[in-house]
Amino acid sequence: MQATPARRSVDLSTYPDLVVVYLGFRVTRWRGLLALMGVGRGIAASVRSQPDGLLAHENLFFGLTHVGMRQYWRDLDSLERFTRSEPHRTWWRDFSRDARGSGFWHEAYSRGGMEAIYVGMPAPTGLGLFAPERAPEGGFLSSRQRLAA
Numbered sequence: 665m666q667a668t669p670a671r672r673s674v675d676l677s678t679y680p681d682l683v684v685v686y687l688g689f690r691v692t693r694w695r696g697l698l699a700l701m702g703v704g705r706g707i708a709a710s711v712r713s714q715p716d717g718l719l720a721h722e723n724l725f726f727g728l729t730h731v732g733m734r735q736y737w738r739d740l741d742s743l744e745r746f747t748r749s750e751p752h753r754t755w756w757r758d759f760s761r762d763a764r765g766s767g768f769w770h771e772a773y774s775r776g777g778m779e780a781i782y783v784g785m786p787a788p789t790g791l792g793l794f795a796p797e798r799a800p801e802g803g804f805l806s807s808r809q810r811l812a813a
Contacts, residue, residue, distance in 0.1 A: 679719075681739035683774045686724075688732035692786050693765030700731070700766060703759075706751050707733065715749075717742020740774065740808060747807075759783070772807055779810030 676682060691697055711721045717738040724732045737743040746752060759768060760783065767785035769792075772778065780791045781800055803809055 679738065681774070682719075683737040683740050683743055683772055685735045685737065685743065685770055685772045686732060686790070687735070687770045688726065688730060688768065688789065690726075690767040690769075690785060690789075691729040691765065692763075692767055692784065696729075696763075696765030699759075699764040703755065704731075706755055710746075710752065715742070715746045717746065740776075740811070743772075744808065770807075772811065774811060777811040777813070779807055779813070781807070781810075 689700055689703055691700055711718070719736040719738055721736075722734045724734060726732060737746075747756070763784035767783060769780065769782040769785055769789060771780040771790050778791065780795075782789070782792055785792075798804060800810070804813060
């Protein structure tokens with residue numbers, strides 16, 4: 665006789681503003697391996713510092729050249745504070761100027777909506793596989809603006 669698998673769920677009522685973020689990093693040229701190692705060290709250090717609002721962090725592997733993570737944030741305000749602080753702010757500014765043989769993406773999900781951005785990705789992934797593309801500019805530039813759209 666087989667045992668019935670345990671069924672579990674979670675009570676998210678104490679997290680009304682929860683934001684789940686998936687982030688991905690894809691190596692597109694050999695040079696991107698160095699960028700990946702640098703980003704990996706930076707992210708690991710950020711997670712170890714336990715930024716206010718980060719509830720959990722998990723590393724993910726999408727393939728040999730495509731890695732990522734899933735993060736759970738208490739709310740969008742704490743996530744935005746983190747992205748505007750060091751070292752994230754400097755890393756994002758530098759990456760936006762030169763992707764160094766790599767692509768980066770993130771998708772954010774909250775009760776208020778979903779949003780995504782893809783930078784230097786060689787092919788669509790995630791929400792980009794089916795949703796129409798739109799340039800992240802003007803009123804669609806920030807994550808907060810895209811979540812409200």
